[in-house]
Amino acid sequence: MDPYAQTLVTVDVVALTIRGGSLHVLLVRRAEPPFEGRWALPGGFLRTFLSDAGPEREEDLEAAARRELEEETGLSGAGPVRGRLHLEQLATYGAPGRDPRGRVITVAYLAFSPEMPDPRAGGDAAAATWIAVDALDPPLAFDHARILDDGLDRARSKLEYTSLATTFLGPEFTIPELRAVYEAVWSEEVHAGNFHRKVVSAGGFVEPTGGTTAGGGRLGGPRARLYRAGRATLLHPPLLRPSRDRQPEDR
Amino acid sequence: MDPYAQTLVTVDVVALTIRGGSLHVLLVRRAEPPFEGRWALPGGFLRTFLSDAGPEREEDLEAAARRELEEETGLSGAGPVRGRLHLEQLATYGAPGRDPRGRVITVAYLAFSPEMPDPRAGGDAAAATWIAVDALDPPLAFDHARILDDGLDRARSKLEYTSLATTFLGPEFTIPELRAVYEAVWSEEVHAGNFHRKVVSAGGFVEPTGGTTAGGGRLGGPRARLYRAGRATLLHPPLLRPSRDRQPEDR
DNA sequence: ACAAAAGTGTTGTAATTACACCCATGC
DNA sequence: GCATGGGTGTAATTACAACACTTTTGT
16 A cells, blocks of 8 residues: 555635625634745634544534634624625645645635624634735735635626625615625626616516615715515526626636 | 544546437446445545655646546546546535545546547456436435536536537537537537527637538438537627526516 | 438517616715 | 716617528438
């Protein structure tokens, strides 16, 4: 038998949210080598136990991703997110040499959540922050820049043909707020009038609550009607963004 | 520190091809427990080595998938496929208890290839076969039925908005042959006239070679023109399959 | 001759875009 | 008043589905 080395499995998360109208990603500052002091995606080793503990004590991959998020930010099923957290598997990265500590396979997850306060207390979480994705200058640790890019690509294309944009918003929202999500993720302006019509006429994307905004905040204009997310998950037909130079992306 | 158990990483492949007009998947019959005698996706453990061997001796995930395919079928970069093999990562499966031998994380890949002969010689490969996906009655080993379903879903939707259907065909093909690929993967009839027009007018999907078929084989009809795959990878606009029914909603 | 199949024409309908426009609201 | 912005109207363009049709081949 060949000399096999231990393979380590980590679960990392590309958590995206919208703060102040622009797209932010959750990053943590590494406290120890390798890449000490550099920004990295939140994540950690998959918890496994000795086999006699039984399968029920093991941790599912998605559960591990959820735990990491919770540990870093309190972004759990409870709390302010209240079930409005979208979590999906992104891809798995296992190139040799991507982690100097050994052979590490990383299963990356992608998360969308409504606007969140800064992560405050909570152990190592002191170093976690939301950072605007277009204000990211220092290089990320490991191959996390690549993973983040893949996550952004996936987010951009998922907004085209799914109703997932609503997971960036609270339980009630206006069409202009929904449009702001698209503009933040796509980094492109979306035509207000046509967007409104397309969204409300796409069956099951949004449904009106009957209420309107209370005014305030904005400079002027009438009060916008309130909507909640509909039951549809897939958009027929999709919302295509104006730029045609999309890269091939999964699903 | 918690009692951590060894985590094992396998790479499995959902290899699809079209034989005799219907979609087939490559399966191997397991020679040992667990699930002895059952059909399973081809795959195996990721090769890792002691760390002093250096990263260059480690095996990338995609390389592992390619090696598995080659070992089982000779479906390599050389051979009859000659660079016409499409391979992409599908998803990673790590639910506790999915493998009775321990904690196993499986990175699944999805492969498309032109029509291949039956895998013949080659060690363990004696038990490998192409099986029509709609003639699959006995349950697959592990959670491979789920993985296969995910791969089929991915294949079906990838044909809508990418030009990957051509990877099921040889270097030259006719539009009706390309249509047969769509019909086999989607299990639906595609309107011949409209399909032809859409495909040849979609920029970069196919380009004519100038030749035509030599006749023979078919029952009648004129000779079809030959095409080769174009440079485009994404289809603008996509080919939507008819069965994608809309979400039910009020007006 | 006949049937099967490749490829083209045509037409009504739906979706998309790009405008203009009305009007409620904040300053 | 006046700018801002939500929401609607409308027309030109494009994409699409369904159908008929012509032509070329094998039997």
